[in-house]
Amino acid sequence: MAEARPAKAVVIGGGIAGLSAANRLRELAIERRLPLAIELYESGERLGGALETVRRGEFVIETGADSILAEKPAALKLAERIGLGAEITGTDQRYRKTFVVRNGRLLEIPEGFSLLAPSRMGPVMRSPLFSPLGKLRIALEPWIPRRRGGGDESLAAFVRRRLGDETLTRVAQALAGGIYTADPELLSIAATLPRFVEMERKYGSVMRGLRAAARARDTAARGESGARWSLFVSFRAGVGRLVEALAARLADSIQMGRAVASILPDRESLERSRRWRLRFADGGETVADAVVIAAPAYAAARATGEAFPALSAKLALIEYASAAVVNLAYHTDDFPHAPAGFGFVAPAIERRKIIAGSFTSLKYPGRAPAGMLLVRAFIGGALNRELMALTDAEMVAAARDEFRDLLGVTAEPTLTLVRRWPNSMPQYAVGHLDRVAEIEKLTGQIPGLELAGAYLRGVGIPDCVASGERAAEAIAAFFVRNVSAGAAGDASR
Ligand SMILES: Cc1cc2nc3c(=O)[nH]c(=O)nc-3n(C[C@H](O)[C@H](O)[C@H](O)COP(=O)(O)OP(=O)(O)OC[C@H]3O[C@@H](n4cnc5c(N)ncnc54)[C@H](O)[C@@H]3O)c2cc1C
Numbered sequence: 001m002a003e004a005r006p007a008k009a010v011v012i013g014g015g016i017a018g019l020s021a022a023n024r025l026r027e028l029a030i031e032r033r034l035p036l037a038i039e040l041y042e043s044g045e046r047l048g049g050a051l052e053t054v055r056r057g058e059f060v061i062e063t064g065a066d067s068i069l070a071e072k073p074a075a076l077k078l079a080e081r082i083g084l085g086a087e088i089t090g091t092d093q094r095y096r097k098t099f100v101v102r103n104g105r106l107l108e109i110p111e112g113f114s115l116l117a118p119s120r121m122g123p124v125m126r127s128p129l130f131s132p133l134g135k136l137r138i139a140l141e142p143w144i145p146r147r148r149g150g151g152d153e154s155l156a157a158f159v160r161r162r163l164g165d166e167t168l169t170r171v172a173q174a175l176a177g178g179i180y181t182a183d184p185e186l187l188s189i190a191a192t193l194p195r196f197v198e199m200e201r202k203y204g205s206v207m208r209g210l211r212a213a214a215r216a217r218d219t220a221a222r223g224e225s226g227a228r229w230s231l232f233v234s235f236r237a238g239v240g241r242l243v244e245a246l247a248a249r250l251a252d253s254i255q256m257g258r259a260v261a262s263i264l265p266d267r268e269s270l271e272r273s274r275r276w277r278l279r280f281a282d283g284g285e286t287v288a289d290a291v292v293i294a295a296p297a298y299a300a301a302r303a304t305g306e307a308f309p310a311l312s313a314k315l316a317l318i319e320y321a322s323a324a325v326v327n328l329a330y331h332t333d334d335f336p337h338a339p340a341g342f343g344f345v346a347p348a349i350e351r352r353k354i355i356a357g358s359f360t361s362l363k364y365p366g367r368a369p370a371g372m373l374l375v376r377a378f379i380g381g382a383l384n385r386e387l388m389a390l391t392d393a394e395m396v397a398a399a400r401d402e403f404r405d406l407l408g409v410t411a412e413p414t415l416t417l418v419r420r421w422p423n424s425m426p427q428y429a430v431g432h433l434d435r436v437a438e439i440e441k442l443t444g445q446i447p448g449l450e451l452a453g454a455y456l457r458g459v460g461i462p463d464c465v466a467s468g469e470r471a472a473e474a475i476a477a478f479f480v481r482n483v484s485a486g487a488a489g490d491a492s493r
Contacts, residue, residue: 014042015049020468053240181381
């Protein structure tokens with residue numbers, strides 16, 4: 001391989017999936033001594049996609065994603081490999097509570113409640129979050145028979161069947177559906193929360209399953225002198241550090257403002273070895289030996305439309321929702337009652353203008369100067385599409401209205417920042433895993449082409465990192481198998 005011209009791998013998209021793919025390709029090229037040129041094309045003028053940290057004075061402002069789930073290791077492992085290990089910071093456990101809006105009040109989620117079900121009845125019985133009938137219905141969960149027959153179902157159907165309508169409308173829709181900014185009636189339970197499906201299958205009850213999981217965690221924690229991290233983590237200077245550190249390592253490989261419009265097998269070289277011809281929206285072209293598409297499904301669908309219509313059609317089936325994040329800074333004493341939690345969710349049944357609010361500078365220390373509180377509000381999602389038509393000023397007003405109604409804050413915020421995320425949240429509709437399997441089967445028939453990103457097998461940052469790294473491993477294996485021989489023997493190119 002040492003004699004060969006460098007093979008060229010292109011990554012399309014500079015979100016966390018694309019950056020992770022390019023970085024892993026770089027690592028593999030070094031580890032395996034592959035002569036590999038790596039190019040990453042990003043259509044926008046900013047890297048990171050849904051990860052963006054803005055720093056204003058002492059404020060560390062997350063305009064998009066703000067937390068990394070620690071139990072999925074890919075993102076933290078990547079952070080440690082690229083020298084960010086010492087910057088990882090956990091959440092402030094003093095504020096580890098989350099609230100749910102009910103009848104205009106913030107009520108604490110009962111202890112042991114995990115996204116859509118409680119592990120224990122005691123805290124549920126004492127909580128004003130559910131009506132007496134709702135509590136009775138939850139208490140029956142261990143006696144509800146397992147679902148007969150396989151196949152996917154919606155998150156709403158699953159929760160209604162096992163725990164009743166009140167758990168769905170009062171908590172699960174906002175907590176679980178909220179992560180995906182999705183309509184729970186359409187959201188696939190198998191693709192989003194498979195561990196709950198597994199609990200039902202294995203224990204006949206999600207409550208029994210949650211208790212078993214808690215016992216296993218306790219045993220593991222005793223063995224390891226406690227978990228290393230809180231459930232969610234970030235970096236002291238924001239999740240944007242991950243993007244900045246990757247961008248610095250990949251600087252020579254990155255081209256900004258270059259949207260890839262289409263990817264075609266390069267006919268002239270196809271006979272001798274497979275190469276790809278990429279056309280940019282600005283009219284330019286380039287060739288590559290292998291391509292990772294790490295752009296959203298709709299962009300991947302457009303780029304593959306001409307050469308691979310069947311794959312393109314499947315990609316186009318994945319729908320997206322939009323959201324906006326409004327950051328607001330207040331003086332701490334603008335809050336009549338100091339908030340004491342990470343934040344709250346507002347179920348759709350409450351008809352609020354925001355779907356969630358978080359107390360960012362309580363959740364992670366060091367995000368606001370002393371005496372100030374940084375909060376954020378989420379607007380939009382699949383159940384509130386019409387709110388995306390609001391102007392920025394109207395979004396700030398909507399967020400302020402809600403913080404006034406729910407928390408009594410009437411003061412003017414000292415800082416506001418609105419960030420829109422159009423078509424940013426892939427919707428995992430019922431049957432999603434089958435669709436992804438078909439997409440992967442079709443992609444598997446195209447040597448040297450890989451897909452990565454949030455629309456495949458997990459929307460969270462760790463899933464996107466893992467998806468990009470998996471694509472990079474597949475491309476490296478492809479090079480070892482094919483291109484080295486072809487490139488070494490082909491001096492004419
Ligand atoms: C508001 C919000 C809050 C979130 N909060 C969290 C959170 O707290 N924790 C968490 O784990 N996850 C969170 N998520 C989800 C997570 O951040 C995303 O799923 C993830 O960042 C997506 O990464 P990606 O690389 O797949 O896609 P993207 O971030 O969408 O990146 C794709 C990139 O491809 C580029 N591109 C598009 N078309 C082309 C083209 N034709 N040519 C070249 N480039 C192209 C885009 O400009 C973009 O930069 C949140 C998402 C949003 C929107």
